[in-house]
Amino acid sequence: MPLFDHLGITVDDLPRATAQWDPVLTALGLERTDGDGAVAWYKDGETELILYAPREDGTGPHRHGRVGWQHLAFAVDSREEVERLHGIALEAGWTVVRDPKPYPRFSPRYYASFLEDDCGIRIEFMHNPPRESPDA
Numbered sequence: 001m002p003l004f005d006h007l008g009i010t011v012d013d014l015p016r017a018t019a020q021w022d023p024v025l026t027a028l029g030l031e032r033t034d035g036d037g038a039v040a041w042y043k044d045g046e047t048e049l050i051l052y053a054p055r056e057d058g059t060g061p062h063r064h065g066r067v068g069w070q071h072l073a074f075a076v077d078s079r080e081e082v083e084r085l086h087g088i089a090l091e092a093g094w095t096v097v098r099d100p101k102p103y104p105r106f107s108p109r110y111y112a113s114f115l116e117d118d119c120g121i122r123i124e125f126m127h128n129p130p131r132e133s134p135d136a
Contacts, residue, residue, distance in 0.1 A: 014051060018034075028085070069121065
């Protein structure tokens with residue numbers, strides 16, 4: 001059983017957010033389903049990320065550092081995968097917060113990038129192999 005079943009995120013403009021999130025989530029192996037007022041991506045029938053249209057206009061964008069959302073980190077298998085996904089996100093219109101680089105303050109093996117979408121929603125692509133890994 002997965003630790004998290006689903007994550008729901010309200011966005012200012014559902015079609016624009018879908019255009020930004022779809023290439024990233026598809027590259028991560030999730031499948032998309034469009035619904036009424038929401039778009040969802042699934043992986044293995046167990047994990048789901050859902051984007052919702054806002055109930056009220058003009059309530060965004062989200063501001064990083066305020067109470068609420070901080071960021072969502074996607075663990076990937078290599079530094080090259082961090083860089084590949086970072087590029088896909090850039091092509092989809094995400095804004096760079098931090099380019100791919102090592103983060104020794106987290107761990108000597110930690111490599112990551114951070115991006116934000118048009119709504120101020122921040123994601124991270126990260127690779128942190130175990131010590132005994134040949135990638136370490």
